[in-house]
Amino acid sequence: MTVPDQGRAWVFGDRIDTDVLAPGSLMKLDARALAAHCLKSVRPEFASEVRPGDFLVAGESFGIGSSREQAAVSLKVLGISAVLAVSFARIFYRNAYNQGLPALAFPQTRIISDGDQLSIDLAKGVAVNHTKGQEHRFPAIPAHLMDIISAGGLTPYLKKRLAKADSGA
Amino acid sequence: MAQPDGEPQTLVRKLIARASGRGDLRPGDIATCKVDLAFAHDSSGPRRWKPVLEELGVGLWDPSKVVIASDHYVPAVDAESAAILKLTREFAADYRVGRFFDMKGIAHTLLPQHGLLRPGMFVAGGDSHSCHGGAFGCFISGYGAADMAAIAATGETWLNVPEDDLIVWDGALPDGVTSKDIMLFLCRNLGMDNAFRAAEFAGTTVAAMPMDERMVLSNMSAELGYDVGVIAPDETTVRHIRDHGGDPGPYALSWRSDDQAHFSRRHVFDARSLVPQAAAPHSPENSDPAADARGVKIDQAYIGACVGAKLEDLRMAARVLSGRKIANGVRLLVAPASARVTELAAREGILASLLEAGATLMPSGCGACAGMGAGLLPAGEVCISTTNRNFKGRMGHDQAQVWLGSPYTVAASAVTGFVTDPREMLAERAGAAA
Numbered sequence: 001m002t003v004p005d006q007g008r009a010w011v012f013g014d015r016i017d018t019d020v021l022a023p024g025s026l027m028k029l030d031a032r033a034l035a036a037h038c039l040k041s042v043r044p045e046f047a048s049e050v051r052p053g054d055f056l057v058a059g060e061s062f063g064i065g066s067s068r069e070q071a072a073v074s075l076k077v078l079g080i081s082a083v084l085a086v087s088f089a090r091i092f093y094r095n096a097y098n099q100g101l102p103a104l105a106f107p108q109t110r111i112i113s114d115g116d117q118l119s120i121d122l123a124k125g126v127a128v129n130h131t132k133g134q135e136h137r138f139p140a141i142p143a144h145l146m147d148i149i150s151a152g153g154l155t156p157y158l159k160k161r162l163a164k165a166d167s168g169a
Numbered sequence: 170m171a172q173p174d175g176e177p178q179t180l181v182r183k184l185i186a187r188a189s190g191r192g193d194l195r196p197g198d199i200a201t202c203k204v205d206l207a208f209a210h211d212s213s214g215p216r217r218w219k220p221v222l223e224e225l226g227v228g229l230w231d232p233s234k235v236v237i238a239s240d241h242y243v244p245a246v247d248a249e250s251a252a253i254l255k256l257t258r259e260f261a262a263d264y265r266v267g268r269f270f271d272m273k274g275i276a277h278t279l280l281p282q283h284g285l286l287r288p289g290m291f292v293a294g295g296d297s298h299s300c301h302g303g304a305f306g307c308f309i310s311g312y313g314a315a316d317m318a319a320i321a322a323t324g325e326t327w328l329n330v331p332e333d334d335l336i337v338w339d340g341a342l343p344d345g346v347t348s349k350d351i352m353l354f355l356c357r358n359l360g361m362d363n364a365f366r367a368a369e370f371a372g373t374t375v376a377a378m379p380m381d382e383r384m385v386l387s388n389m390s391a392e393l394g395y396d397v398g399v400i401a402p403d404e405t406t407v408r409h410i411r412d413h414g415g416d417p418g419p420y421a422l423s424w425r426s427d428d429q430a431h432f433s434r435r436h437v438f439d440a441r442s443l444v445p446q447a448a449a450p451h452s453p454e455n456s457d458p459a460a461d462a463r464g465v466k467i468d469q470a471y472i473g474a475c476v477g478a479k480l481e482d483l484r485m486a487a488r489v490l491s492g493r494k495i496a497n498g499v500r501l502l503v504a505p506a507s508a509r510v511t512e513l514a515a516r517e518g519i520l521a522s523l524l525e526a527g528a529t530l531m532p533s534g535c536g537a538c539a540g541m542g543a544g545l546l547p548a549g550e551v552c553i554s555t556t557n558r559n560f561k562g563r564m565g566h567d568q569a570q571v572w573l574g575s576p577y578t579v580a581a582s583a584v585t586g587f588v589t590d591p592r593e594m595l596a597e598r599a600g601a602a603a
Contacts, residue, residue, distance in 0.1 A: 015361060015452070019560040023567075024540030027212065028249045041567040061362045061394060065560060066539075067213065067297040069313035090364045090396055091297055095313035142199060144327060154315045155221050158322065162225055 006130060007053035007081055010046060011114040012039070014059035018092065021063070021071035034070055035077040052079025055120070057112045059085065062103075063092020072099045082120055084109045084127065084138075097145045098154035106138040122149070177427035179333040180401055181367040184308035184424070188291035196332045196433070202291050202308075207320045208236035209295030210276045211243070211253055212541075215260035217295075217314035218321050222264075230324035233267040236285065238276035241541050243534045274507025274533040277301035277388065277475040281380065282509060284415020288402040288424035293320050298557065300395070301475055303387035304380060305410070306402035306424045311391065331367040331396045335432040338374035340441040345592040347485065348382040349477065349555070349575035351438075352389035353446035353456035359436065361454055363394040366433075369426060370400050374440040380409045381481035388476045389557050392453045401425035445590050447553070448573040451561040459578050462588035469552040470495070470583035471564075472576055473504035473531065474538040477555025480510050482576040487519040489580035489594050490526035496586030502544045504531035526583075537564050546571070553582045 016039075026037055039046045056075060062085035063071055072095040075083065082102040086109055096103035102122060112118070116131040127136045141149070151157035175192060186192045188202035209218070214237050222228065229235050237257065245251035254271075261269035270279050276294070280286050280302055288306030292299070299311035312326065320326050336359075338351060351374075370386045378386075383400050390398025400406075402424055407417040426432075447459040472478055472486050483505060495501045503523055505511040511533060514520050524530065536542030538556040545565030546552055552564060552571050559571035572588055581591035 015454075017560045019540070019558075019563045023562055025545065025562075025565070027541070028253075041561050061364065064361060064394065065297065065558060067295065067299075067311045067313050069217075069315055072313075087362060088364060089394060091311055091313055093364070094316055098313060098315035144199065154319055155224060158319050159225055162227070162322075 006117045006119045007055050008051065009055050009057045009112050009114060009116045009118050010050065011112060012042065012056065012058045015061045015064050016042070016058055018063060018065035018068055018071040022068055022074050024066070027068065027070060031070070031073050031077050035074040038074040038078060047078060050078045050080065053081050054079065055118050056080050056083045057085070057109050058083065059110070060087050062088050063096070064089040067091045067095070069095040069099060072096045072101050076101050084112070086110065097148050100149055100153040102141065102149055104138045106136065108136045122146070177429035177431070179426045179430040179432065180306065180369055180399055180424060181308065181331065181333055181397060184289065184291060184399070185328070185330060187289060188308065194330045196330050198330045199327055200330055201325055201327050203325050204234070204293050204320050205290040206234050206236065206285065206292045207317065208238070208276055208280065208292070209317050210237070210241050211239040211257045212241040213295035213314050213317065215257045216253055218318045219256070219260055221315070221318035222322060225322055227322050229264050229266070229321050232265040234324070235266050235321065236268040236276070236280065237261050237266050238270040238274070238279050239272055240275045240534045241539060243272045244532050246543070272534070274510065275475045275535055278479065278506040278510070281305065281384070281409065282413060282507060284410050284413040287410060287415060287417055288406065288421045289418070293317065293326060297391050298388050298475055300390045300398050301384050301388040303390065303397050303399040304383035305406060306399060306421070308397055308399070310397050329365050331365050332433045333431070334363070334366055334368050334395070334434040334436070336368055336370050337372040337435070337437045338370070338440050339372045339437070340374060340439050341377065342374060342440045342443065345577050345595045346440070346443050346445055347575040347577065348378060348385040350443055350446045351440070352385055352392065353448050353453060353573060354443060356389070356392050356448065356453040357456040359393055361392060361394050361452070364396070366395055368393065368395040368398045370398065375400060376403065379481060380405060381479040384479070385476055389453070392557055445575060445578050445592065447578060447588050448559060450559055450570040450572065453558060453573055458590070459574060459588060460590040462572070463590070465572065465588040466551060467499060467553050467572070467582055467586060467588065468550040469544070469546065470499060470501045470579050471537055471544060471552055471554035471556065472579055473502065473536055473554070474556040475506055476557045477576060478504055478506040478510065480513055482555060483510065483514045483519050483523070484517070485576040486580040487522040489577055489584065489591055490528070491522040493526055493584050495527040495583040499583055499586050501526070501528040501583040502531050502537070503528045504536050504544070505533050507533050540564055553579050553588055555579050
């Protein structure tokens, strides 16, 4: 699946919680089936209209609540390229990176409008809003989290590390 | 222990220093910490760990340091839940898990119940309310499944060193006002955006609390967004550990913040002026005096969860409900936090009081709190609950309304059929036994 360079911004408010991202009563469903319920109670059309390469933009404390990583997995399954938020809840932040989903915290997200076309360059730390003709820098992702993203998530990253350790590298 | 010639340190920084072997850390630094105890439950644990461990080709780094508890899908309501529980049992046996609790109660309740937490420990839990055990002076925090699987394989994890906040409560809590009211009040007062910060609770109010009440402060540190919520150990702490078969060790009481330790924020509150709180749907942050919500009609009252169905919580509920009946049209569900709590509550006569009042006794487990058990809500109904979260859709339909309160408040509301400040009912028979 090729991910387009640009994606649409889906803008949400503050404190989007993990119950809304991945309802507890549905957690027996497989990843794809559960993702269909992502954000349903706040934006019913999100799961069906989101396209691979789109971005989720939010306010404070994105991902508060449960430690369920299905909250991050659902976004990944739906093809979200990155979550941009004013701030993140700690466990969600970790879960996102562990699933290979960049979680970028920076305050300028408040001036991104729903539907704006965005692209991001993780290495350069730049987010471009093509609709508004604006560029935003975001704080560098910590090196170990970049390693996890590059490996595609925590498990593949760990697999590589353990393989290296075994081979005495 | 304080570095002899070093800077004064907070309890949290000392805990991280021990686990990481680094005494030079500053907030924002990344540290790798060795884990003393890793625990998870039937939802977050074996079914997520097994594929990862198989892919990595490893077993548990140290089975003796792993605890698994089946508390989410219990008792099985359908074949899929039953399969998850079976997988959990088989994993515990195949991987020689140190302690496995099958349907014995909620994981957070079981750790202190079996004396497994000690001041100084670095503990990782596969659940956001893992911070519950911080009341024992350990660094205990929640992680998602991938992080926990990595810990299960390697015995270590990374963290961002948090900023330290000191939250002091002084003065005696008035009768009918509890640590749950403190935490609901703090959700409004301190907000829920405290990620990458650590909370330490202190003060005379805290010192006067039994461990069950202190655990509420640590537990709902999660709602405030804190990485951990610790309380320095004292005689109450070490007595509890010993009474439950644990060994606090000879240095237990040395795990405390140095007098001159730097906290980036200090909050000081007077417990004497606190009144019972009720948090309106759909956030713990919507806390106001329960008396303000007296017109809100309820359909269901729920006494359950790690935070709200410990023995102390059931005692509070019984104090209100003894000799009273719940209102017509109200369902009162009681799900004790563990099998042992149920047993002790039975012996103390608490269960009889609750059942005579019209309560329905439920199995021990996370149940309706996490939207996974019995007692869920349809669209349009209102529940008041002793749980810690009331996000939209958490306890059933997303058009249901959940209020949060203390066990006293929930019990009093069950009697009147409306959200009710419990103090009047408690005053009516001051000093009544359960």
